[in-house]
């Protein structure tokens with residue numbers, strides 16, 4: 846008997862993006878992970894920093910980088 850928490854049980858069928866989104870939606874607020882670097886964001890749902898393009902949670906560092914344009918200059 847296995848613990849199956851994956852939608853439809855088809856873990857391998859999820860794309861990287863869907864996987865990240867699913868994790869973000871299912872993590873308790875206190876265990877939210879940055880979708881860019883994978884570190885805990887240290888934030889909960891109410892003050893989450895969201896990636897505007899992918900709508901996934903970001904840590905402060907990654908959010909600042911994105912806010913600075915995200916392009917090398």
Ligand SMILES: [Zn+2]
Nearest residue numbers: 879882904907
């Ligand atoms: Zn990050």
